[in-house]
Amino acid sequence: MSEAVFISDVPVEPWVLPSRGVVGMACLICAEAAIFIIFVVAYIYYIGKSISGPTPHDVLELPVLTTICLLSSSFTVHLAVVNLERSKRALCSLWLAGTVLLGAIFLAGTAMEWNDLIYRHGLTIRTNLFGTTFYSLVGLHASHVVIGLLMLSLALIFSLNGSMTHMHAAKLNVLSLYWHFVDAVWVVVFLVVYVLGR
Amino acid sequence: MATQTPEIEILNQSTPTEPRHPWLEVLHGWVTTVDHKKIGLMYIGYALLFLVIAGVEALLMRVQLAIPNNTFVSPQVFNRLFTMHGTTMVFFVGMPILFGFGNYLIPLMIGARDMAFPRLNAFSFWISAFGGLLLYFSFLGGDGLYGAGNAPDVGWFAYAPLTSRVFSPGHSTDYWTLAVLLSGVGSVGTALNIIATAICMRCPGMKMSRLPLLVWLYIVTSGLALIIVSPLTAAQIMLMLDRYAGAHFFDTQAGGSAVLWMHFFWIFGHPEVYVLVLPAFAFANEIIPVFSRKAIFGYPAMVAASVGIGFISLSVWAHHMFTVGLGAGANTFFTLATMVIAVPTGIKIFNWLATLWGGRIHFTVAMMFAVGFLFQFLIAGLTGIMLSVSPLDWQLSGSYFVVAHFHYVLVGAILFMIFSAFYYWYPKMSGRMLSEKIGKWHFWLFLIGFHLTFDFMHVPGILGMPRRVYTYEADRGWMIWNVIVSSGAIFQTIGTLLFVYNMIRAYFKGPIAGADPWDAWTLEWATSSPPPDYNFETIPTIRSRRPLWDLKHPEDPDSNYEF
């Protein structure tokens, strides 16, 4: 085998490849986005098609405060990543805790909203098409928030007990991508459910 | 010079002798493995098992349909048979076998030691496998073990509102939804893994423009799978909410829409058929050049055409809904979008033709199956074009013509190419050669059976025979055609049995293959057969699309010609 030809060739270029974590997360986000698109399409398709009440206009209120909380948690998680990269672990923990708190407030807001809808307005998933599409779309998003919060809480624990170092910044970054995605989806859900659909 | 390691190493040509473990340990090794090759083989074995099961279901249907007013099976059982046959073939044969080959081949072809996420890989396999078992558990579940148990009977696209609690009481439809949902999760996991592997695990020198075409096509397939399996998952979640939580997504009584389900299903369902066929194209892209002894013609065009097919296929789904009453405007749009697919697909056909042209064609069994694929895919594509002419589809939709069209692709193109892939890569996977003689018998029997069955299946469609009927009227003149169609299935069965026999025989008695039995050009042939756990002792560095060509023809390396 004449390897000479192989070796004498051009010098080997530096060989850098994209990060698996980021590519994998990007793929996951594509897939998740497709799920949300279907639910959003179903929501839009059924706006105003319910045979009986209540209508969104009767019962929905703009969740302004919780929306602000959720959106600002994108900044806090970003700051946590930045600080971890710079090995500022305490700050990282702080920002992570802030993120978890903001997310939890959002969830609490959703819980209160649902409580109100179910017990005061009698709107359940069985009531009409609005109930069906509303609970499934908002619920799907909320379940993603829950998953994100669980992961972030884990990260927070690792950060507090010191097992997460700046070596893990790339991983935390991948997680933060997911969190940004969950936020971005909320913007869409907010616009469709509370602005367009009301 | 001496500091450099040799970049491609042909390892020792003989099979490494493995120490024999007690069977429990072997089993344990397979169950817990995260090695891409073992997972790939498990995918393939699992798919083959289901191919035989779903094939037997097809045989039972063909017995029932051979003569009019037959009472071999009851209407209830027949409906379960075609539902299980279609669902199994698409979700538990097509998908896993293609993912299996992808899993096995992609890391080898890009000079990597494993997939990007080995544990996700194992998870994806097991969850899909569980989905298949769940689907078949339905035969036992529910009302118990009589007739066809409680197997789903709503057809593989399960149109609403037939799937609602009202029209489908019991749990048969729940088995279907859950099984498909689980297999979908596995598919998304594997698709993600394949993309991440192909992008992030390439060996030095393997630029995107040097990826073997197979890997390119798997990227497209996986990208497509990522975007389309999720809508199906979403639709299944909605269906489950309807059935369990009393939601009304597809409840026509509460103002819900049956057509919405059709849209959601076919947004998945149409691209899905390209997810299935692109890997078949991928095999053809490797096998045809090697046995023509020529480089693939028009590599950039092939990549562009595949990506093009991927994109266009996302916009044609409503050609399955021409008879739903979407209106003239929508029908016109989807007619055009569907026809446009002929252009990139044509590019592929012509490029394969040009690859053959001027070559030196070796008719090994792998190549014979590939040639069968070329002709049959051409015909299948042309009947597809007939169906895309929506007025003609108003006649033919839901008839046996459609059944003939899609079996021409699914069997004539995809299954043929899968067989071809087996003859080509089996030596790599097992270290032993399949018998070419038995292979030729397999090929001819299957070819004859295929044409008897599926050529003549077009005719009853034209004569007005709808699909999914458990029996038919004697006075319509359909019987003679159905007899021929059913008789073809016998040849296919014998062919398939020979194939299975060939594989088992070769595993024990086949001649030793050596690293590179076909004198091929891609990296998987640079390591021993079967490859060691770590694939390559040293990670290779490459300079062109055909690294082994460069190695074998140092005077005229490919890198001089790439564009």
Added chain:
Amino acid sequence: MSQVTNIFAPAATPAHAIFHLSLLVLGITSCIFLVVSGLLLYALIRFRNRASATSDPQEPAQIYGSNQIELSWTVIPVLIVVMLFLATARIIFSTENAPKPSDALDITVIGHQFWWEYRYPKLGVVTANELHIPTGDAAHPIPSYLTMSSADTDHSFWVPRLAGKMDLIPNKINTMWIDPLEPGLFLGQCGQYCGTQHAKMLIRVYADRPAQFAAWVAHQLQPAAQDPAAAEGQAVFLRNACISCHTVAGTTAAGRFGPDLTHVGGRDTIASGSVPNTAANLRAFVDNPAHFKPGALMPEMHLNAHDLDAVAAYLTTLK
């Protein structure tokens, strides 16, 4: 070869239009097939590995591509597609957007598991499973407009010799039209899987000459026959649950779950075309509907032999 449901034996305008279009499509696709498979065959034979060549280790010349050639086999298919598309679009619009003449006959078609309900709203006629429409000719077609929906699952109305199929979908109204150009019986069947007995949801369309059609309508408008000889059967019928699912005009039976039986005796077949309408078949069907049609939604009524005979006799009098 039987011509009864052949799509290539059209007998109405929409089916004719499709037939002519299909000839064009068949022509084009056959040409493509002949050319491409001819080239393939030639390549396979001409460039096969010959015995003499085996001894020669040289590889054939490596050709990596050619922009001109590749461009040409992109452009030619594009042109073919444009042509096919234009021809198709014409037929789509001329069929789906055809102006509806004011004298067109309106018919409402409702699909049921597993039978067909036909209503003529302007004429006041209700019938089942056997559709009667007037016949025109090429100079004066008399179109019948079908407004279609479903009472349960999806179905599809397909009579190949008259027109392509159109689905009947719950909660959705579809329309189509047919204008048979020659009198006769046109067969078809449900074209969309709708449940257990999708296979036996057969369609019979009787294209009558206008005078014949008018006579049929006049007859349908009469209330059900009251044959004194069948009074006992009528009593059995009215006493049993039959009336909760079936209508017999002029009696207390006004159910709508099953086919209208007012003139069932005048139909050629029962159970939506499954079996000929004879007294024996009627009796057997009422005794056990699953006998002809396992999975049909009419339950077994458990009448004794005497009542069965009486009911069957009564039903045959409902001409």
